[in-house]
Amino acid sequence: xxxHLYEFQRRPAPPGLKExxxxxxxxxxxxxxxxxxxxxxxLAAVAAGALASFGLYTLSLQPIPVDLNVAQxxxxxxKRLATQIVDSWRVDGVRRAMVARLSGPxxxxxxxxx
Amino acid sequence: MDFLERTYDTFGAKLYHxxxxxxxxxxxxxxxxQTVFVKLAQRERDDEIEDLxxxxxxxxxxxxxxxxxxxRPTLETPEEAPDRRPAPPDLLQxxEDxxxxxxxxxxxxxxxxEEQREVVLLKVWEGLTFRxxxxxxxxxxxxxxxxxRYALEKLKTTLGE
Numbered sequence: 001x002x003x004h005l006y007e008f009q010r011r012p013a014p015p016g017l018k019e020x021x022x023x024x025x026x027x028x029x030x031x032x033x034x035x036x037x038x039x040x041x042x043l044a045a046v047a048a049g050a051l052a053s054f055g056l057y058t059l060s061l062q063p064i065p066v067d068l069n070v071a072q073x074x075x076x077x078x079k080r081l082a083t084q085i086v087d088s089w090r091v092d093g094v095r096r097a098m099v100a101r102l103s104g105p106x107x108x109x110x111x112x113x114x
Numbered sequence: 115m116d117f118l119e120r121t122y123d124t125f126g127a128k129l130y131h132x133x134x135x136x137x138x139x140x141x142x143x144x145x146x147x148q149t150v151f152v153k154l155a156q157r158e159r160d161d162e163i164e165d166l167x168x169x170x171x172x173x174x175x176x177x178x179x180x181x182x183x184x185x186r187p188t189l190e191t192p193e194e195a196p197d198r199r200p201a202p203p204d205l206l207q208x209x210e211d212x213x214x215x216x217x218x219x220x221x222x223x224x225x226x227x228e229e230q231r232e233v234v235l236l237k238v239w240e241g242l243t244f245r246x247x248x249x250x251x252x253x254x255x256x257x258x259x260x261x262x263r264y265a266l267e268k269l270k271t272t273l274g275e
Contacts (some may be wrong), residue, residue, distance in 0.1 A: 030156060
């Protein structure tokens, strides 16, 4: 089958086609410097990176909205918690001191005090 | 003789024939060939092309796909399309006593699936190797070879050999 195909010749291109194609190719505008630069992938990537960085920078300049009431409430809660912790330490210290004082040979065991 | 002219002398007729076989329209084949050479002329440096054969046939194939894609939405309704569509141009030439065979062969080529027809065109009439065909089509070399084999089997069946 393959040999059969090779018996037939390719039909030639129409006359004058070469001249037309070459004339069009030579007359085609050459890419401008900016286009050449823009076509370079690396430069496009750098441009995209720069744009993204600028966007992030712009966002970072925006003030963070603060609700003073919420902040005050959080501060009060923190202070309350801190006071409770200190108080519990204090109570625990007094209890341990009492147990130490009461713990003699015939006295109560620490478990009895609790 | 400059680079463009040397390239045209080597590849112009082959590219035109390949595009004619793929697009089945002389006007579209000429447009596609012109675009390929315009893009080649607009390249900054010619020595950046590693394999000129693969580059040119790939560019031609991409252009053919683009043209086919552009034309698809304007196709007529299926009932009236075959009558209104112009007859595809002849691809091959033969001596007078082989004209009947040539018609039969062209008809058989026309009904091959596109992916098989282009491999036959590239291999038999454009003289590309399977390695080059694989590069142009973006498929493994084995795939290109098997498409060629299937195409030959179909042609053999159609032509009754």
